[in-house]
Amino acid sequence: MAALHLINHQHAMTDCLAVAAADDAILLLEDGVYAGAVGVAPQRPLHALAADVHARGLDGRIAAQVVVVSDAQFVELVTGHVPIVTWR
Amino acid sequence: MNIAIAVHGAPYSSQAALSALRFCRAAVAAGHQVARVFFYHDGVHTASAISVPPQDEPSPLADWVELADAAGIELAVCIAAALKRGIVNGDEQDRYDLTASNVHPAFAIVGLGQLIEAIGSSDRFVTFAA
Amino acid sequence: METKRLLFLLRQPPYGSSHALEALESALVAGVFDQRVSVLFSGDGVWQLLAGQDGPAIQRRSIAKIVRALPQYDVTALYACAEALATRGLGAGDLSLPVAIVTRDEQRALLAEQDAVVND
Numbered sequence: 001m002a003a004l005h006l007i008n009h010q011h012a013m014t015d016c017l018a019v020a021a022a023d024d025a026i027l028l029l030e031d032g033v034y035a036g037a038v039g040v041a042p043q044r045p046l047h048a049l050a051a052d053v054h055a056r057g058l059d060g061r062i063a064a065q066v067v068v069v070s071d072a073q074f075v076e077l078v079t080g081h082v083p084i085v086t087w088r
Numbered sequence: 089m090n091i092a093i094a095v096h097g098a099p100y101s102s103q104a105a106l107s108a109l110r111f112c113r114a115a116v117a118a119g120h121q122v123a124r125v126f127f128y129h130d131g132v133h134t135a136s137a138i139s140v141p142p143q144d145e146p147s148p149l150a151d152w153v154e155l156a157d158a159a160g161i162e163l164a165v166c167i168a169a170a171l172k173r174g175i176v177n178g179d180e181q182d183r184y185d186l187t188a189s190n191v192h193p194a195f196a197i198v199g200l201g202q203l204i205e206a207i208g209s210s211d212r213f214v215t216f217a218a
Numbered sequence: 219m220e221t222k223r224l225l226f227l228l229r230q231p232p233y234g235s236s237h238a239l240e241a242l243e244s245a246l247v248a249g250v251f252d253q254r255v256s257v258l259f260s261g262d263g264v265w266q267l268l269a270g271q272d273g274p275a276i277q278r279r280s281i282a283k284i285v286r287a288l289p290q291y292d293v294t295a296l297y298a299c300a301e302a303l304a305t306r307g308l309g310a311g312d313l314s315l316p317v318a319i320v321t322r323d324e325q326r327a328l329l330a331e332q333d334a335v336v337n338d
Contacts, residue, residue, distance in 0.1 A: 003329055008103070008217055015229070015261055018301070018322045019329060030103045051110065052103075071114035078111075078212050079089050079120070083332040086215040088229060088237075094336070129240055169240060200244055203336075204251040208219035213334035218237075 004081035007032035010040075012087035017042055025077055027069070033058060036066040049074060090121045092210035094203065097218035098130035099148050104216040105134045109151055111214065116159040124162040124206040125152075127195075130218055132170040135163070137192035153194040163195045164202050222333040224253045229261035230338045232281035233273065238266050241338030242284045248336075249291035256332075257288065258325060259317070260299035263338070264306060267298060269314040282314045289315075299325060 002023045005016050008030035020026060022044075028036045029049040033056060035041060036048040041063035050068045053059060062068060069077065078084055093112060097104025105127075112122050127134050134148065141147045156163050170191070171180060177197050181189040191197060207213045226245040230237040248255045259267055266281050273280035288296060296317040303309065303319060310319060320328065329335070 003332075006214075006217075008107075012229075019325045021326050021330065029107060049107075052107075071110050072118060074111060075114045075118050075120065078091065078115075078214055082212065083225070083329065083335045084212060084214045085227065085329060085335045086217045086337045087227075088217045088337055096337075128244070129237060168243065169236075172236075200247045201251060203244060204224075204248045204253060205219055207224060207334045207336070208222050208251070208253060213336075215335075215337055217337060 001080075001082045004077050004084045006084065006086045007035060008086070009088065010035045013042070016085075016087045017044070025081055027074065027077055028052075028066070029074075033062075036062050038063045041066055047073075047077065089212060090123055090210045091115055091212045091214060092206040093122060093125040094213070094215040095125060095127050095131035095134060096129040096215060098133040099139070102130070102218045104131060104218055105148055105152075108216040109148065109155065111216070112155060112159070112161065116155070122159065122161045123210065124164050124202070125156075126164045126166065126203045126206055128166045128169055128203065130173070132165050132173055132175045135165045135170070135175055135191045135195040138190045149192060153192065156194055164198045164206075165191065165195050166200055166203065167197045168200060170197060219251075222253050223331055224248055224255050225328065225332045225335045226255065226257045227335050227337045228257060228259050228263035228266060231262040232266045232271065233276060233278055237338040238263070238281055239279065239284065241336065242266075242281070242288075244336060245288065245293055246284070246291045249288070249293040255293045256295035256297065256328065257293060258297045258299070258320075258328065260302050260325070264298050264302045264308060267313040267315070267317060268308070269312060271314070286315050297325070297328065
């Protein structure tokens with residue numbers, strides 16, 4: 001099963017991308033969602049947590065390759081992947 | 089599915105405990121079990137019963153206690169990380185002859201082995217970092 | 219409790235915060251608990267491996283000493299990120315104990331084998 005990577009700070013993005021497999025999922029949460037902004041997000045599929053996106057005024061500023069997900073979908077990402085890797 | 093959770097960030101100075109709380113609520117709502125939330129590193133501050141949140145903000149402590157009670161979640165605080173930071177329950181107050189204790193009774197003070205046990209007996213392990 | 223494949227992903231430098239120390243303490247406990255434990259030092263976490271540390275000089279426990287204790291707790295699968303070492307001017311001879319130096323591809327394979335990952 002593919003891994004789920006959690007990024008809650010932008011600075012961990014580079015190291016995460018270097019190690020993540022192509023079919024791994026990456027979820028941006030907390031300050032990690034800034035890494036999903038248009039012009040910032042890397043060219044690969046990503047997920048971003050809706051509450052954190054909205055709280056930071058990023059609605060409408062998230063790049064096309066980033067799927068914005070609810071808390072319930074966050075849970076589905078967790079149950080659908082192993083292991084869950086938090087990058088700090 | 090059984091999901092174990094770790095919280096590494098202190099309340100207010102980090103979003104970790106709030107993110108974990110929302111995740112746990114969603115997991116429980118989806119029919120999953122969260123057997124134990126393990127508070128480690130600065131996350132142990134979450135257990136303080138004497139924090140006073142600003143009046144216009146919800147109390148993370150009250151929210152944790154309510155969810156844990158409703159969903160049968162064990163709130164576990166690492167004893168080594170807690171003692172160093174002045175997070176102490178009545179037993180530890182007596183043991184170390186301290187002038188006060190401050191851990192909310194909904195939180196259990198446990199050894200680090202309980203983190204490993206939680207990981208070993210769950211299907212998924214998710215850490216909310218500082 | 220099942221025996222799980224458990225990776226400790228250590229990315230923080232050793233002394234500026236308690237993250238490295240407390241993560242290492244949890245890795246020692248995992249070793250005692252009969253889990254299949256691996257430790258991967260990456261990013262600034264590779265500084266934890268540097269020889270010649272003197273934590274007591276700044277009133278801290280020596281992180282190198284705790285790292286060197288890992289094998290005594292049956293934590294013998296120790297890895298360090300080759301790129302992280304190289305970009306910091308570090309080689310195998312600079313480290314306080316022998317570790318397997320692994321490429322990004324090897325780290326990807328290591329992660330894929332795990333049941334759970336603990337970070338610092």
